[in-house]
Amino acid sequence: MVVHQVIKHFYRKKPLSADEKPSFMQKVHHLFRRDKEVIKAVDTISFEVGMGQIYGILGPNGSGKSTLIRLISTLLLPDSGHITVCGNDVVQDSFKVRQMINRVSVEASFFKKLSSEENLIYAARLYGVPVRQARRKAGQILRRIGFDTKRIDEQMENLSRGMQQKVAIARALLTSPILLLLDEPTTGLDPKSKRDVQQCVDEIRHEHDAIILLTTHDMEEAEKMCDRIAIIDDGKFIAEGTAKELKSLVTKAGGEATLEDVFIELTGNDLREEG
Amino acid sequence: MTKLTHEISVSYAFIERNFNLLKRYLNWEILFFTYSIVNALTIGLIMVGRGSSRDVLYLVIGALIWGFLSVMMREVSDAITWERWEGTIEYTFMAPIHRMTHLVGSCFFAILYGLLRTGIVLAVMPIFFGKHVDLSGANWLTMMVVVAVSSLSFIGIGLIAAIFPLLSPEKGQAATGILQSIVLLISGVYYEIDVLPSWLQVLSKISPATYTLRSIRAAMLDGASIASQTHNLILLLFIGLITIPLGFWVFDQGEKYAKRVGRLKRSG
Numbered sequence A: 001m002v003v004h005q006v007i008k009h010f011y012r013k014k015p016l017s018a019d020e021k022p023s024f025m026q027k028v029h030h031l032f033r034r035d036k037e038v039i040k041a042v043d044t045i046s047f048e049v050g051m052g053q054i055y056g057i058l059g060p061n062g063s064g065k066s067t068l069i070r071l072i073s074t075l076l077l078p079d080s081g082h083i084t085v086c087g088n089d090v091v092q093d094s095f096k097v098r099q100m101i102n103r104v105s106v107e108a109s110f111f112k113k114l115s116s117e118e119n120l121i122y123a124a125r126l127y128g129v130p131v132r133q134a135r136r137k138a139g140q141i142l143r144r145i146g147f148d149t150k151r152i153d154e155q156m157e158n159l160s161r162g163m164q165q166k167v168a169i170a171r172a173l174l175t176s177p178i179l180l181l182l183d184e185p186t187t188g189l190d191p192k193s194k195r196d197v198q199q200c201v202d203e204i205r206h207e208h209d210a211i212i213l214l215t216t217h218d219m220e221e222a223e224k225m226c227d228r229i230a231i232i233d234d235g236k237f238i239a240e241g242t243a244k245e246l247k248s249l250v251t252k253a254g255g256e257a258t259l260e261d262v263f264i265e266l267t268g269n270d271l272r273e274e275g
Numbered sequence B: 001m002t003k004l005t006h007e008i009s010v011s012y013a014f015i016e017r018n019f020n021l022l023k024r025y026l027n028w029e030i031l032f033f034t035y036s037i038v039n040a041l042t043i044g045l046i047m048v049g050r051g052s053s054r055d056v057l058y059l060v061i062g063a064l065i066w067g068f069l070s071v072m073m074r075e076v077s078d079a080i081t082w083e084r085w086e087g088t089i090e091y092t093f094m095a096p097i098h099r100m101t102h103l104v105g106s107c108f109f110a111i112l113y114g115l116l117r118t119g120i121v122l123a124v125m126p127i128f129f130g131k132h133v134d135l136s137g138a139n140w141l142t143m144m145v146v147v148a149v150s151s152l153s154f155i156g157i158g159l160i161a162a163i164f165p166l167l168s169p170e171k172g173q174a175a176t177g178i179l180q181s182i183v184l185l186i187s188g189v190y191y192e193i194d195v196l197p198s199w200l201q202v203l204s205k206i207s208p209a210t211y212t213l214r215s216i217r218a219a220m221l222d223g224a225s226i227a228s229q230t231h232n233l234i235l236l237l238f239i240g241l242i243t244i245p246l247g248f249w250v251f252d253q254g255e256k257y258a259k260r261v262g263r264l265k266r267s268g
């Protein structure tokens, strides 16, 4: 997968200045004002990920990670630049790209009143996976990541967030994607489940030679899993390399810097305050 | 799998999903059914004892057909609203499916669901109107052909209405509702369109519901043959041939716009 000089801006109406109480006329004026504020969500980003590689993206909240993933998954159109997956452009050949990808997002998006099984079968049909095969495979994956398959018929609204997240992971793996986009896949999982998911992802990388893009707020996870890591801030990659290379960027008195030190030093943010 | 069976199987995903949802929201369905039945009843009963059997039937047909056409106009739009609320729209749009297949599946569900709902209401009517309504002279075949042909134009309108929730789930439902109520006003659902001010009658002439209702009334009240309704059928077909491609095109434009400005995401 190649991302080349990609830019994505969003536009938002400028908020009224907060320091003074706006007068009625100011409010009316504001209502009709056309000037927009630009949010540079992704600002000239380039990188490449090869087969069988896991590429990690770390960054503070609102730094553009999910936007980047949406651009790759054809859900957003880039303002400029190109993204190709196995030679197929995400805008021009979006259908081919969609056949090759799948994604796990932070928020598990499901029909909450339907059961996990119904949701998974719906997804399988969209990808042309035969229903029987989908059932078997979903069962395998779910058991693998510690989902109690007895609850597969239960309405999803009754499942905990972590359990929903596991179903989301099964939904993505069900279609054997060549490019797997993981947007904070382990957020909300208990330590054991987290490890199960990490191992599962690692196996897929080896077995299917898949390309994996992973965003996370978990430094340990990034270090453990990713071949290369980028740190993104304000839509820009501010550092990129192996975990080792990144750690060598920061010197710390009395020992080697951790990835967290590097993150905080480079982004000027404290992880723990973000939540 | 051949290409066509694959597309049919994908379309079926939407039909199956919607029926599954329908099962889970059964209490809402019961509410809708009750409302449809009561609505058709109360409107029909206005005429009982006041007008002829023909007058009663005139109103009941209006209520039933309006119920069916509303489903056609709303269902695709509602399905999109639903997906926007649940956040699944990103997953549906990310899947390797043609938008055509997606929308055809949704439309098929709309037709099935509309027929099912109207059929049940229709079945209940004789209990209340038994002796007040005389259907002995009705031409059911003509009625069914008219329903089938007019479904096309309403599916087209439904597709156009689906763009509203694509751009904004909150405002979208309101916009679809407004569109629907305008069609109700101008199409002569409970009255002849010539009671409308002449500037509104211009709109009546382009509303497919106007022709649908005229032909169905002719069939059910006067036993009109299919041949006698050729004029209306051709008009309905013509409107369908315009609105359906227009609907697909408008939806495609909406999707592109949503992807450009980032309207698909709910959160995260």
Ligand SMILES: Nc1ncnc2c1ncn2[C@@H]1O[C@H](COP(=O)(O)OP(=O)(O)OP(=O)(O)O)[C@@H](O)[C@H]1O
Residues within 6 Å of the ligand: A010, A011, A039, A040, A041, A059, A060, A061, A062, A063, A064, A065, A066, A067, A068, B261, B262, B263, B264, B265, B268
């Ligand atoms: N669809 C959208 N419309 C408008 N602005 C958006 C949209 N999506 C993202 N943004 C803005 O773009 C910026 C980047 O958001 P993004 O969701 O990519 O961040 P993130 O790195 O994934 O954050 P987090 O760690 O909290 O998930 C934010 O300022 C956000 O408000």
Ligand SMILES: [Mg+2]
Residues within 6 Å of the ligand: A065, A066, A067, A106, A183, B268
């Ligand atoms: Mg995010």
